[in-house]
Amino acid sequence: MKAVIYTKYGPPGVLQLAEVEKPAPKNDEILLKVHAAEVTKADCEMRSFNFQVKWFWLPLRLALGLFKPKNKILGVYFAGEVDAVGKDVTRFEQGEQIFGASRLRLGAHGEYLCLPDSYTLAAKPANLSFAEAAAVPLGGLNALHFLRKANLQPGEKLLINGAGGSIGTFGVQIAKSMGAEVTAVDSHSKEELLRRLGVDHFIDYSKVDFTKTGQTYDVIFSMVAKAPYSKIIKVLNPKGRYLMANPRLSNMLRAPLTSLLTDKKAIFAFAGETQEELLALKEMIEEGKIKSLVDRIYSFEQAAEAHRRVETEQRSGAVVIAAQQNGIT
């Protein structure tokens, strides 16, 4: 089968299109033909081994490969079709169209992928193409997880810092469907998209520091590792919650003290990306409450370009990669 592989850490140019062995499903696994997969910030971080949050360098290096990557095929979030099933698989049948996440197995940037049927997998939303479905799990699962942790209530004021990215765009839509008043913070180029998604207020981070406008919020959800912790806690209302998707170690250490010593909460988490959350997203999509946003679809041959776009360019929605750019995606 064809796959986009990397055999050393480095810039997008280390990616190559290669012919690799097609995996065979074990008894409890499905063999999935991947029609589309998202290229994420995390894929770029793993490829370059350059993570925004530096404190887990060693454990990550041990997990991903000390001298070179252990798993040559990146990609976690996908949509595709069940090609074959192991004898103990009961949840899925050959030919079913599904979407989901391969967790630490990665491998979604190849034509085929084997996964246990207990993984976070669900029938593809009927109203989405494969590319649109592949663009859902990262942003959707993470946004839903954090907003549930905040116990966001109708009418509450929520600010999303980094609202125009994969997690933020789903965060905006889910929060609006929960009845919150949403302020989006991102670069000017994302304003039109974010207004279309229904944000009530927009702040361009290159011009305005949202911690200095005099406005206060019930919940602040930040994707930005360098967001200023103390200033953010100050602009939270009493009983306010600060959600950190990308916390620095120092902020993870301060969070329990904030929660213990003040009437505010600072929350960090690694989203579990559960089956229940994926099904909840599928329902919201099929009910028209949230949309999937695809920026561009790239072929396997264009993988390096796709990584460059995710890493350095302003995009509107998810960057998707597909083995073949044909009608199926």
Ligand SMILES: NC(=O)c1ccc[n+]([C@@H]2O[C@H](COP(=O)([O-])OP(=O)(O)OC[C@H]3O[C@@H](n4cnc5c(N)ncnc54)[C@H](OP(=O)(O)O)[C@@H]3O)[C@@H](O)[C@H]2O)c1
């Ligand atoms: N905790 C978890 O379980 C978990 C799970 C998945 C991901 N994450 C982490 O969460 C982070 C966000 O993920 P994502 O996929 O949504 O990333 P993304 O798609 O790159 O989105 C980040 C957004 O933040 C904007 N931004 C950059 N600097 C900013 C600033 N100073 N102020 C406000 N906005 C700014 C970016 O805009 P520009 O175009 O200006 O750069 C972009 O629109 C990643 O670092 C990822 O590693 C955490």
